[in-house]
Amino acid sequence: MCFDQDSAPPIPRGDREAHGRDLVLTARDGNRLSAFEATGATPSTAAVVVLPDVRGLFRFYKQLALLAAHAGHDAVAIDYFGRTAGLGERPHEWDFWPHVHDTTFAGIRDDVAAAVSHLRASDPDRAVFTMGFCFGGSASWHQAANGLALSGAIGFYGRPRRPEETAGAIDRVAGMACPILALMGGDDPSIPLQEVTGFEDALAGAGVPHEVVVYPGAPHSFFDRRYAEFAEDSIDAWARVLAFIAANSSRDGR
Numbered sequence: 001m002c003f004d005q006d007s008a009p010p011i012p013r014g015d016r017e018a019h020g021r022d023l024v025l026t027a028r029d030g031n032r033l034s035a036f037e038a039t040g041a042t043p044s045t046a047a048v049v050v051l052p053d054v055r056g057l058f059r060f061y062k063q064l065a066l067l068a069a070h071a072g073h074d075a076v077a078i079d080y081f082g083r084t085a086g087l088g089e090r091p092h093e094w095d096f097w098p099h100v101h102d103t104t105f106a107g108i109r110d111d112v113a114a115a116v117s118h119l120r121a122s123d124p125d126r127a128v129f130t131m132g133f134c135f136g137g138s139a140s141w142h143q144a145a146n147g148l149a150l151s152g153a154i155g156f157y158g159r160p161r162r163p164e165e166t167a168g169a170i171d172r173v174a175g176m177a178c179p180i181l182a183l184m185g186g187d188d189p190s191i192p193l194q195e196v197t198g199f200e201d202a203l204a205g206a207g208v209p210h211e212v213v214v215y216p217g218a219p220h221s222f223f224d225r226r227y228a229e230f231a232e233d234s235i236d237a238w239a240r241v242l243a244f245i246a247a248n249s250s251r252d253g254r
Helices: 059-070 097-102 105-119 135-143 169-175 193-205 228-248
Strands: 018-026 032-040 046-051 074-078 127-133 152-156 180-185 210-215
Touching: 018 059, 018 105, 032 059, 032 105, 046 059, 046 105, 046 135, 046 228, 059 074, 074 105, 105 127, 105 135, 127 135, 127 228, 135 152, 135 169, 135 180, 152 228, 169 193, 180 193, 180 228, 193 210, 210 228
Parallel strands: 046 074, 046 127, 127 152, 152 180, 180 210
Antiparallel strands: 018 032, 032 074
16 A cells, blocks of 8 residues: 555645646546646646556545645646546545456546646647656556657656556557656565666667666655655655656657
8 A cells, every 4th residue: 555544745835826626537438537636826838647556536646736736737636446436535445456456558548648638628739747656657657658748757666567467667668759757666575676677778778768766775655754764755756756847848749
């Protein structure tokens, strides 16, 4: 499990005024999914689709979307389970694993596409990034090869190939059309360092612009205010996210 109920994003609030609201998006297959949108009082040239961990959309990711908006980037955090669990809030101790197992590559792609379309509704050329965590980290990297004209795909402690996948993100590097940022824990037993190195080598071999950062001693889900001993790593990771967005928001050829 990636985050507990009392988890909170371990980063400061930016200076941009922002507010959030719940909304429902509709994917192209007709699926209706819960989402949370955070927008600011000033224009946002780049925006972010936030992809949660295995429990789907809950408080942590709504807070994170707001912090992205306060930092200057409108954001939409999405839920994965509209097709099987419906809409709305869920209790903290809900049985999410059956719904995780019922997700599909195509379903997540279509749900992300709905969020990207929403963020580009008033500006078709807007730079949009995906940013995911754990299950969502892997899913974020996958979107780089899904024809969404992204400007970048960011993943915190995602697996380059999840056990249930026949083709993981590492297997799709040849089709990735945007830069990749990977932020990994150096003491994460679920993602051995050789997997991280293999992903980095595959990205380099395919000529995909990338940055892979490993924080020595950091566990899975280190990006959490409860892990005070990794606060500096979390601040560094967030700074890298913002720098990655800034560096790739004006890419040609989108």
